[in-house]
Amino acid sequence: MRLQKLKVCLLLFRMTFSVSAFTFGGGYIAIPMMRKNFVHKLKLISEQELLDMAAIAQSTPGAIAVNIAVLVGYRLAGITGAIVSCVGTVLPPIVIISVVSMFYQAFRDSTIVSAILKGMEAGVAAVIVDLVIDMGQVILKEKNLLLTLLPFFVFIANFIFNVNALFIILISAILCVIQTYIKSKQGGTFG
Known part of the structure; x- marks a missing residue:
């Protein structure tokens, strides 16, 4: 059993390290890579x-x-998996930032590096759009009216009316808790 857990931990480290090392743009870019793997x-x-x-x-x-790496690690190998996944995820950015800081002046003034970063921005935007579409399809499959309409109203509240994101998150959480409570009282399933 310990050998199996060791294999899972090595797999977790390898996967989280590679996802972290080869995804630029933050957590929303890591999610599709984790889903793929x-x-x-x-x-x-x-x-x-x-x-x-x-x-x-x-x-x-x-x-x-x-x-998300910690949650996946915990789900697959408990506390050890969570720690291994965390280390695998934070190690690449630490190494990259350390190298960049050593050569900061050269990176800052390089037109080639600037062009590469501009190109990466377009790729990150495309991956985020793909993630939004995929997550939207999952939400639509649930046939939950609140979850279907919530992204639209959140966008309107934030983009058009400039409502603070913290307030939007709190209201959204309260609405979902109320919906879950009502469904549980009615004997329905959660979701």
Whole structure:
């Protein structure tokens, strides 16, 4: 049994390290990569579990990529898996930032590096749009009116009326808790 857990921990480290090392743009970019590896390729967790973990990761303090890696690690190998996943996720940025800081002046003035970063911005935007579409399809499949309409109203509140994001998060959380409470009282399923 210990050998199996060691294999899972090594797999977690390798996967979280590679996702962290080769994704630029933050946690929202890491989520599709984790889905590709942990859900589709390795089939270690389900699509719904990853969606739930993404929701939890977004609502907890800290970097989303680290939070979701810790949740996946904990789900697959307990506390040890969470620690291994955390280390695997934070190690690449620490190394990259250390190298960049050593050569900061050269990076700052390089037109080639500036052009590469501009190109990466376009790629990050495309991946985020893909993630929004995929997550939107999962929400629509649930046929939950609140979850279907909430993103639209959140966008309107923030983009048009400039409502503070913290207030939007609190109101959204309260609405979802109320909906869950009502469904549980009616004997329905959660969701």
